Amino acid sequence: MDGIVKTVAVQLGTTDSAIRLLTSLFLGFPLGFVHRAVIHGKPSHVQHLYFTFCGLVISYFNFGWELLHPLINICSIWVLLLVAGGTKVSVGVAFTFNTGYLILGYLQNTEAVYNISWTLAQCVLTLRLTGVVVDVYDGKKGEEKLSAEQKESALTKSPSLLELLGHTYCFCGFLVGPQYSMKRYMSFTQGAFTDSWRGGIPHSVGPATIRLLLGILYIAVFQIVNIVLPTDYMLTTHFDDLSLLSKCGYILIWGKNAVHKYIGCWMVAEASCILIGLSYNGKDINGNVLWDGCTNMKLFQYETCTDLHHLVDSFNHNTNKWMARYVFKRLRFLGNKQLSQIITLSYLAVWHGIHSGYYMNFFLEFLISNALSEFIKFSHKLRILRNINDSTTLKPLVWIVKKITITFALSYALVSFVLLSADSYMKVYRSVYYIGHLFYLALPIVCLLLSMMLPKPSSVNGVHTTRVDKKTS
Known part of the structure; x- marks a missing residue:
């Protein structure tokens, strides 16, 4: 597998880690079909196990044995919730511990240029786990003390370790997001989000496929334009010799394109969220199903x-x-x-x-x-x-x-x-x-x-x- 990844990376002019990341994001689609065909509607614990297993395999494929870092972080937060869940202390500790663990990861990977490492997934994990602790804290308050927004995500009880693992390792948002609350995830696995699909092709397939194709388009545009307008050109003497207007024009177009790789990755991940039904968001006034519950772009x-x-x-x-x-x-x-x-x-x-x-x-x-x-x-x-x-x-x-x-x-x-x-x-x-x-x-x-x-x-x-x-x- 390493040989295949390296060959593809050389052909596309990118890094091994970037190919692994893209491969993992695209894997979300077939894994989503398996979920729809086999796992959808099964008891919650079955779905948690499926998401945890898929996430751990993807994590190992990308980061090797450094997958232990998120596991340590998850188990630590689970213990924190057992000991002090619902208190202000737990919120302070969660922010400090999660962010601190992430910073230690950054200190371990101090290259001068950005390098895809386990800290990529740890970024998503940091916010996700911190959000869970805050939501448990909100859930201990009376409803009259919560804003409408807080009521949407507040948890009346602490999640189990298996629920935390499933929420964290769900392949839809494990690597690059999107962020979604534990309450949304739990509601989804308990069957609350449903488009009344009964056999045949799930209603989510069409919207998910469109999102996937748009994501591929943005990634392709980024790769093509990046060949013509590379980042490193701005560090050359040729760039220095351009007029001020030409330099600003280069930065303008380069920056517009630089964002495309992020947009593409987010939309591919979001396509998986739509496919499995996690993005289901009810219907509009005309009765059309909304799939924007996990919209990241x-x-x-x-x-x-x-x-x-x-x-x-x-x-x-x-x-x-x-x-x-x-x-x-x-x-x-x-x-x-x-x-x-x-x-x-x-x-x-x-x-x-x-x-x-x-x-x-x-x-x-x-x-x-x-x-x-x-x-x-x-x-x-x-x-x-x-x-x-x-x-x-x-x-x-x-x-x-x-x-x-x-x-x-x-x-x-x-x-x-x-x-x-x-x-x-x-x-x-x-x-x-x-x-x-x-x-x-x-x-x-x-x-x-x-x-x-x-x-x-x-x-x-x-x-x-x-x-x-x-x-x-």
């Missing part, structure tokens, strides 16, 4: 949105939901939304790894988010900008400008996320004169200064008006 929204918040919401959706549910919203006691955002982004950076590139990426994300929010506030005050934005004639042009702007912002931040090493990504940023850093730092200041120069509204008979010269108006 809102593809149409991602490709068409021109707003940063919509972009973030569409990309790695379930991980962002996890961060919002278990970190950001639980920091309300701080009374400062920006501080909560900084802490959440900091935890997100730590969760990704110890390379400085992750921290630079999320620092830039914070700058960009703040800058664009301030610009939107300012644009509402300026009539000419409101008219341009509301113009039907200019709408296509406005959309193109906004799309290019938001795509460049994401691509600029991705330079550090992908290159990781400060020597590498700072070389690229120096080459473009830190244009993104300077622009997004300066934009809120410029908006503030211009806002101070605008005519102030005055109140006439209780109605707010703005004093302007008629000729100017």
Whole structure:
């Protein structure tokens, strides 16, 4: 098997570990068919055993005997739940232990470039196990103390070791996600999610196949474009010799393509979730079955949105939901939304790894988010900008400008996320004169200064008006 993997990796110009990962993701589809044909509807413990066995085999195929790391982590959390489940102490210990174990894994794998190792699955595991502990804590509260969102995932009792193993090793989300709660998984294995399928081809096959094909398409596009626009080119003297506009254009298109590999992997994994029925989410008002319960990529929204918040919401959706549910919203006691955002982004950076590139990426994300929010506030005050934005004639042009702007912002931040090493990504940023850093730092200041120069509204008979010269108006 090693020989086959190496041969395929050489032919495709990638690494052995990448081929193993892709193979494992694609295996989710045939394993999903086996589940639908043989395991679906069987007692919960049978399904837990099936998912655990499949996950352990996939884990060994990818990481060898390093599969012991997640097992140690799972057993530790199970003991924690037995001893202190439902307490604040358990929540603190879970966050500290799970994140700490992950960081130790990163310290063990300190290569200058990203390397697929057991920490890939450990990333998913860290959030999944931490979420279970928090959900058990929520379940001990009275329902009146829970938000609607918390009620969706709260657990009234601690899961067994077999349930934890099944939840963790389910091949649909074991390696790259998506995140889904223990409560959803338990409901699924107990038969609560059903599309009333009775023999023949399951209703989930069509939507799952479409998702799988889209995932393959995005992976193929990434591989092809990456040959033409490789990451390493930005570190060459040829890139340095380009004009500033050409460099920014390269970063724009390169960054748009760099995301495709993540999108492709998430959609292949999501296809397996749909196939086995884990993504079943009831029906819409027209009676159509919804398969978006485990959506990790809102593809149409991602490709068409021109707003940063919509972009973030569409990309790695379930991980962002996890961060919002278990970190950001639980920091309300701080009374400062920006501080909560900084802490959440900091935890997100730590969760990704110890390379400085992750921290630079999320620092830039914070700058960009703040800058664009301030610009939107300012644009509402300026009539000419409101008219341009509301113009039907200019709408296509406005959309193109906004799309290019938001795509460049994401691509600029991705330079550090992908290159990781400060020597590498700072070389690229120096080459473009830190244009993104300077622009997004300066934009809120410029908006503030211009806002101070605008005519102030005055109140006439209780109605707010703005004093302007008629000729100017």
